[in-house]
Amino acid sequence: MAFDKITPLAAPPGHSLTDEPGKWAWERPPQYADPDQALDFVLDKLEEPSRRRDMMRMLAAGISIEELVSQIAFKGFMQGFYTPDVAELIKPSIAIYLYHEGLQEGFEPRMMFDQADEEAKDEMAGEVDDVSFFRILKQRNPELFNAMNEELNKQERLQVEMMAKTKQPDMPEEIPQSFLAMGDR
Numbered sequence: 001m002a003f004d005k006i007t008p009l010a011a012p013p014g015h016s017l018t019d020e021p022g023k024w025a026w027e028r029p030p031q032y033a034d035p036d037q038a039l040d041f042v043l044d045k046l047e048e049p050s051r052r053r054d055m056m057r058m059l060a061a062g063i064s065i066e067e068l069v070s071q072i073a074f075k076g077f078m079q080g081f082y083t084p085d086v087a088e089l090i091k092p093s094i095a096i097y098l099y100h101e102g103l104q105e106g107f108e109p110r111m112m113f114d115q116a117d118e119e120a121k122d123e124m125a126g127e128v129d130d131v132s133f134f135r136i137l138k139q140r141n142p143e144l145f146n147a148m149n150e151e152l153n154k155q156e157r158l159q160v161e162m163m164a165k166t167k168q169p170d171m172p173e174e175i176p177q178s179f180l181a182m183g184d185r
Helices: 033-046 047-062 065-078 085-103 115-124 130-141 143-163
Strands: none
Touching: 033 047, 033 085, 047 065, 047 085, 047 130, 065 085, 085 130, 130 143
16 A cells, blocks of 8 residues: 555644654653663563463464564663663563573574565564464464364364264164165064
8 A cells, every 4th residue: 555645634744843842752761771671671571471471472473583572672662661772782682582482482483584474463463362373373384383283183083083982882873764774674
């Protein structure tokens, strides 16, 4: 979708200079000016159980560490936690942390973003539900998706076999109700 350079409702150049100063979080002094403090803050947030679960699900689905780190750094800046230069300084440490956590979970996360993955970028916003997880997984990590799908099918086949084996043999078989199946009785 292409936008016109000049639209009737667009703000004129310099409009932001007429806004009230300090209106946005990034216009005020950051909460953390020291990169070490900012990194501690971010890692504490990432260790919260729901956030950690979401991060691991996104990494397992195939979203790269590069994408997640960029989102984390940008959101922290937008919310006024730290400045853009501090955000850039803490990115490598966040990446190492996420990579290590992925390895602890039993998989090797993807490090870099691939241009072919552009469609799933919107999926990263907010909480990762099961539908989003499997959609991203199918698109970004089809081998794991197929392996998980095959394992689920295998478990379902085993359940059907177990149900067939536990069927009580002393129960009489159902007599067909069709007159065609009755034969010469």
